[in-house]
Amino acid sequence: MTHDLTNMYNDKFExxxxxxxxxxxxxxxxQRFSSGKDRGIDAKYVGKSKLFTNExxxxxxxxxxNSPISSFSDNDFFRNQNSVINCEIPKIKKLFDDKELxxxxxxxxxxxxxxxxxxxTNHISIETGIPKQSIKLIGVEDIHEYLxxxxxxxxxxxxxxxxxPLGVVPDELTNVVEAFSKVFNLLNQAxxxxxxxxxxxDNKNLINKLSSEYFNYITQNSxxxxxSIETYLRDPLxxxxxxxxxxxxxxxxxxxxxxxxKGKNMDEIxxxxxxxxxxxxxxxxxxxxxTRIFLHFMYCSxxxxxxxx
Numbered sequence: 001m002t003h004d005l006t007n008m009y010n011d012k013f014e015x016x017x018x019x020x021x022x023x024x025x026x027x028x029x030x031q032r033f034s035s036g037k038d039r040g041i042d043a044k045y046v047g048k049s050k051l052f053t054n055e056x057x058x059x060x061x062x063x064x065x066n067s068p069i070s071s072f073s074d075n076d077f078f079r080n081q082n083s084v085i086n087c088e089i090p091k092i093k094k095l096f097d098d099k100e101l102x103x104x105x106x107x108x109x110x111x112x113x114x115x116x117x118x119x120x121t122n123h124i125s126i127e128t129g130i131p132k133q134s135i136k137l138i139g140v141e142d143i144h145e146y147l148x149x150x151x152x153x154x155x156x157x158x159x160x161x162x163x164x165p166l167g168v169v170p171d172e173l174t175n176v177v178e179a180f181s182k183v184f185n186l187l188n189q190a191x192x193x194x195x196x197x198x199x200x201x202d203n204k205n206l207i208n209k210l211s212s213e214y215f216n217y218i219t220q221n222s223x224x225x226x227x228s229i230e231t232y233l234r235d236p237l238x239x240x241x242x243x244x245x246x247x248x249x250x251x252x253x254x255x256x257x258x259x260x261x262k263g264k265n266m267d268e269i270x271x272x273x274x275x276x277x278x279x280x281x282x283x284x285x286x287x288x289x290x291t292r293i294f295l296h297f298m299y300c301s302x303x304x305x306x307x308x309x
């Protein structure tokens with residue numbers, strides 16, 4: 001699954017970073033510092049870790065971004081004179097000069113490319129004197145990998161933000177959509193003059209608060225593809241993809257029902273799910289229409305939402 005890290009509060013992102021450091025990268029000796037006078041330290045660990053060859057003092061910083069498209073190379077994070085990193089450099093340098101820092105670890109929920117990793121690491125090293133091999137940058141890609149391999153970590157550290165009903169979407173669904181797209185050329189399959197099928201979900205739409213306008217949109221734009229999806233999922237040869245699809249819809253269903261219980265309508269929920277599915281997923285981003293069709297299929301097949309009594 002993919003967690004949406006942008007909607008977290010700063011302190012919750014720090015909780016996540018502490019959890020990753022304690023359980024995965026460093027060890028139980030990670031010491032968190034309370035907010036107060038900013039010395040450029042969010043946490044500290046003394047000893048040997050998986051990140052560096054030697055023992056030493058590991059200084060950890062966590063920098064959160066609310067933008068889903070932010071990166072380490074953004075001007076306001078790295079390049080500008082008053083950027084986040086340039087404002088931290090004097091503090092980091094002082095810690096290094098005072099022999100309170102041997103290794104520097106910077107976490108951010110920003111995209112980190114190979115090029116920006118080299119540029120930022122070189123810049124920090126030149127400005128502070130810390131050897132390049134003693135600097136570790138950890139971006140959103142690595143954080144997602146840690147979470148995939150350690151799914152219980154958010155629960156352990158009570159990080160509720162990662163369980164926002166619409167902030168978590170299953171990666172498995174991407175695999176199903178991608179496999180389906182290779183078998184069926186859906187978007188060219190239905191002729192332009194094909195009339196939409198008739199479908200009656202009046203009671204389901206009522207109890208899920210789906211507007212007639214949105215349902216008309218589904219019938220006009222997605223309904224003609226549902227038979228192809230259903231045929232694909234019923235084929236015994238595609239049983240692994242069907243099981244993955246059911247796992248994904250089961251995961252989404254719990255979030256959808258939670259949002260409905262809060263008074264949200266299905267129009268809002270489907271749109272939010274769609275945006276979250278696209279967020280950070282290059283395949284779904286390039287197959288937007290197919291992604292929306294699959295969401296509509298889930299709803300009309302009663303895989304998500306309250307079922308028609």
